[in-house]
Amino acid sequence: MGYGYHRPSTLDEAFLLADEIPDSRFVAGGTDLLVQLRKGEPEPSALISLRGLSELRGVETSKRVRIGATVPLSDVEVNPAVADMFPALAESITKLGSRQIRNVATVGGNLCNASPAADTAPPLLIYGASVELRDARGTREVTVEDFLQGPGQTALRSGEILTAILLDPPADGTRSVFLRKGRVAMDLPISSVAALAERDGATWPRVRLAAGAVAPVPLRLRHSEAIVEGTNLDAEIRARARETAQSEISPITDLRSTEGYRQHLTGVLVERALEHLAGEVGDP
Amino acid sequence: MTIEVSFELNGFGVEVDVEAHLRLLDLLRDVLGETGTKEACGEGECGACTVLVDGRAVNSCLFPAGEVGGTAVTTIEGLTGSHGQPSFIQKAFLDHGGTQCGFCAPGMIMTTVALLAENPHPTESEIRQALTGNLCRCTGYYQVVEAIQEAARAGQVARS
Numbered sequence: 112m113g114y115g116y117h118r119p120s121t122l123d124e125a126f127l128l129a130d131e132i133p134d135s136r137f138v139a140g141g142t143d144l145l146v147q148l149r150k151g152e153p154e155p156s157a158l159i160s161l162r163g164l165s166e167l168r169g170v171e172t173s174k175r176v177r178i179g180a181t182v183p184l185s186d187v188e189v190n191p192a193v194a195d196m197f198p199a200l201a202e203s204i205t206k207l208g209s210r211q212i213r214n215v216a217t218v219g220g221n222l223c224n225a226s227p228a229a230d231t232a233p234p235l236l237i238y239g240a241s242v243e244l245r246d247a248r249g250t251r252e253v254t255v256e257d258f259l260q261g262p263g264q265t266a267l268r269s270g271e272i273l274t275a276i277l278l279d280p281p282a283d284g285t286r287s288v289f290l291r292k293g294r295v296a297m298d299l300p301i302s303s304v305a306a307l308a309e310r311d312g313a314t315w316p317r318v319r320l321a322a323g324a325v326a327p328v329p330l331r332l333r334h335s336e337a338i339v340e341g342t343n344l345d346a347e348i349r350a351r352a353r354e355t356a357q358s359e360i361s362p363i364t365d366l367r368s369t370e371g372y373r374q375h376l377t378g379v380l381v382e383r384a385l386e387h388l389a390g391e392v393g394d395p
Numbered sequence: 396m397t398i399e400v401s402f403e404l405n406g407f408g409v410e411v412d413v414e415a416h417l418r419l420l421d422l423l424r425d426v427l428g429e430t431g432t433k434e435a436c437g438e439g440e441c442g443a444c445t446v447l448v449d450g451r452a453v454n455s456c457l458f459p460a461g462e463v464g465g466t467a468v469t470t471i472e473g474l475t476g477s478h479g480q481p482s483f484i485q486k487a488f489l490d491h492g493g494t495q496c497g498f499c500a501p502g503m504i505m506t507t508v509a510l511l512a513e514n515p516h517p518t519e520s521e522i523r524q525a526l527t528g529n530l531c532r533c534t535g536y537y538q539v540v541e542a543i544q545e546a547a548r549a550g551q552v553a554r555s
Contacts, residue, residue, distance in 0.1 A: 115396040116415035116461040142457045145418070146438040157396075157415075162462055185451075209528020210506070212439055214451040215458065296527045297440060 114148075115157035122166050122272065125159055126247040129270045132157050137272055139167075139181045139220040142212050167219070167274055172196075176278040177243075180219025184231075185210065187218055196280050199234040199289035199305045206230060206291055219273045222258060225265045225328075226299070232259060232329035233305035234289050235276065236321035243275040244268075252277065259328040285309045288387040290380045291323075294367060300324045301368040302377045306384035313343050315388070320352075325360040325377050334359045335381060344389040352385060353378035400464040404429070405473030413460045420444045420455035422463065423470060431471035431501050435530075442529035445502035446470045452509040454528070471501035474508070483549040484508060484542075493542030495533035503529045507543050511550055519544070 115132070119125040129135055136155040138144050139162065148154060161167055167181040172192035187193055188204040207213060207221075207230040221231045222242060235255045242258050244251050244267065255276075258266045267273065281287070291303035303323040308315045318339045320332040335355045342348045362373035386392050401410040404427070413422050423429045423446070435443040437456050444455040447469040474482040481489065484507050494500040503526070510517060510525040517525065522543050523536075531539060 113396075113414075114416050116398060116459060118461060118464075138459075140457075141459060142439055142454075145457050145459070149437060158459070160459065160462065208439070209442065210509075210525060211442060211445055211452050211454045211528045212457075215453050 114154050116160065117157055118160045118163045120163045120165075122164055122245065122274070123247070125161065125164060125272065126270060128157075128159050130247070132159070135159050137161055137223075139223070140183065140216040141220075142208070142216040143220065143224045143226075161219075161272065167272075174280075176280065178218055178276040178278070180273050180275055181217045184213040184216050184218060184221075188213065197234065197238055197278060197287070199237065199287040199307065200231060202289040203230045203234045203291070203303070203305070206289075206296075209297055218276050222255065222276070223265060223267065223273055225259055225261070225263050227262050227327055227329065228299040228303070228324035229259075229329055230291070230300065230303060230323065233303050233321040233323045234287070235278075236329060236331055237287060237305045237307040237319035238278050238281065239319075241277045242273050243277060244271050245274045246271040250274075256331060261327050281307070282309050286388045286390075288384050290384050290387075292376055292380065299367065302362075302373050302380055304377065304380035304384050306381070306388055308339075308344070308385075308388040314341055315339065315344050316341055318388075320356070320381060320384070322356070322360055322377050322381070325362040325373050327361070330360070332356050332359055332381065339385060344385055349382045349385045349389075353382040356381040398461050400460065402463045402465060403467040405469055415461055417460040418456055419446065419448075419453075419458040419460050419463055419468070422460040423455060423468075429470055429472050433498055433501055435498065439528075440530065441499070442502040442506065443499050445505040445529065447505055447509055450509065450512060452506050452528075469505070469508070471504060474504065483553055484511070484546040487546035487549055488539070488542040491542035491545055492538040493534065495531075499529060499531040499533075503531065503539055507546060510543070511547060515550060516547055517543070 134156040138158045168179045170190050171177040184204045194201040221229050240255045241252050287307040289305045291300040293300045305321045307319040309317040320335050323329040335352045339352050357374050357378040362370045364370045396415040397412045423432050433443040435441045439454045439457045446455045448466050
């Protein structure tokens with residue numbers, strides 16, 4: 112142990128530091144990174160803390176919703192606009208770790224850490240969220256789906272910082288839900304599923320489904336979506352979606368679960384999530 | 396690399412040079428000698444190291460010492476009165492057997508301080524939710540929940 116620690120107060124200062132210090136790493140809440148470093152991950156020469164950057168703070172909900180990358184999860188969780196427009200995201204945060212973790216951990220960090228089990232990822236996928244990435248040369252926007260590229264792998268370029276999460280308010284009458292199953296409350300999920308549907312009379316023309324912890328990245332379940340879109344979400348359709356979901360994931364066996372159980376569970380969660388959207392069961 | 400941090404610890408100003416890679420937990424225990432805050436898992440699972448930073452419960456084992464500048468930190472040492480008398484929360488834990496070996500107690504109690512500040516009348520379910528990040532390997536939590544319910548009642552009396 113012996114890395115440096117820097118706490119810039121502007122983005123430009125952060126870019127400059129990253130440029131000047133080879134092998135440095137940006138850190139937001141640090142709740143994953145500090146554990147990884149103590150477990151013997153290769154140490155960076157320095158950590159560059161993003162917590163002092165006002166540009167990365169605050170939740171704006173005027174038109175497009177903009178969640179600053181370093182807003183603590185517990186602040187996002189209780190934001191009334193987030194809870195109202197993106198209930199599946201709020202629910203995923205409520206279920207993430209403990210209050211002590213949520214008081215420090217950030218949505219930006221949850222995405223940059225790029226765990227296949229990242230709790231906020233499936234909800235952000237169904238809402239079609241994007242991330243704002245900045246470096247000294249400029250700003251670009253990438254969808255969360257394109258941002259997450261593999262375990263620990265993201266679209267971030269060297270020296271680039273994820274500065275915000277961007278979400279478009281869903282259409283009126285949109286329903287969404289987040290379901291997760293873990294061994295105990297604090298643990299990472301064995302499987303998690305987020306679902307969203309827009310209603311038009313008796314049918315649901317637009318449905319989004321995403322799952323976490325069951326593939327190298329949190330992923331959209333496009334084949335299952337295709338089966339349920341435009342239908343009335345009845346029991347038979349939901350059962351077909353369950354089977355399809357099981358075939359489009361690629362879970363592994365690890366200390367939390369077996370491949371087979373993850374496959375089974377994900378199908379069940381997809382079916383239940385669709386039941387919630389169809390209004391056949393109460394709140395999860 | 397050392398960094399200079401100045402912050403408030405239990406109401407007193409502290410200015411100290413710390414090694415950049417230290418955690419708030421190391422700063423409290425090893426540099427400042429405040430050993431009431433405990434380390435058990437060291438990875439944010441057990442909550443034994445819970446302290447308040449600006450009133451929010453955090454795991455001091457995951458909190459870089461370099462981030463503490465300008466904040467107000469409260470530890471278990473900050474709860475007792477000027478003559479060492481326990482606070483009403485500590486007393487409730489004692490009265491209800493909410494501590495057995497006692498190692499998790501400082502973290503449990505700091506979580507309780509944050510909970511009651513935000514929600515003075517928590518339901519049993521809210522108490523159990525709040526304790527998600529605090530593990531105890533002795534008591535089985537019933538006594539802890541009872542202690543917090545008692546503390547909530549005592550806090551109400553103290554305020555009225």
